[in-house]
Amino acid sequence: MGRVRRRTRIAAPRERVFDLxxxxxxxxxxxxxxxxxxxxxxxxxxxxxxxxxxxxxxPFELTAEVVAMDRPRSFRDxxxxxxxxxxxxxxxxxxxxxxxxxxxxxxxxxxxGPLGPLVEPVAKHRLRRLVDYHAEALKAVAEGDExxxxxx
Numbered sequence: 001m002g003r004v005r006r007r008t009r010i011a012a013p014r015e016r017v018f019d020l021x022x023x024x025x026x027x028x029x030x031x032x033x034x035x036x037x038x039x040x041x042x043x044x045x046x047x048x049x050x051x052x053x054x055x056x057x058x059p060f061e062l063t064a065e066v067v068a069m070d071r072p073r074s075f076r077d078x079x080x081x082x083x084x085x086x087x088x089x090x091x092x093x094x095x096x097x098x099x100x101x102x103x104x105x106x107x108x109x110x111x112x113g114p115l116g117p118l119v120e121p122v123a124k125h126r127l128r129r130l131v132d133y134h135a136e137a138l139k140a141v142a143e144g145d146e147x148x149x150x151x152x
Contacts, residue, residue, distance in 0.1 A: 001109055003106065005103070006131050010143060014095050017093055020147055020151065023043075024041060043066050043075075048063055048080065049064055062081070065080050077089050086109040
């Protein structure tokens with residue numbers, strides 16, 4: 001099973017960062033070439049969301065369900081349909097003075113069944129780039145005024 005982890009320090013309150021991370025439109029705004037086909041607003045326990053994104057020029061869809069939530073400390077979503085053999089994304093939010101440390105912990109089984117081990121390095125590289133891009137974009141939204149567009 002592959003894994004991508006990232007910790008990001010964000011100069012914003014934990015509740016704001018937590019809510020931005022589970023807001024469908026904020027997610028789409030902080031991911032490259034992605035759109036939501038199902039789901040909107042703040043995701044709650046049991047909600048499902050479907051995203052479509054192009055990778056290598058090919059459109060991929062992924063439907064995830066929020067399977068655990070402890071506001072504002074953590075939530076976890078898991079793929080219920082998509083290209084990966086399995087994918088779980090644990091989101092954690094810790095106070096750090098006036099800031100928040102957001103931890104993304106993504107565990108995945110590569111796509112393509114028995115060919116998975118051959119494509120795992122590519123899948124891990126792409127996931128790392130997406131997690132990094134999203135974390136930096138979410139940080140910019142949370143630290144500036146753009147967060148108001150989603151949460152007010």
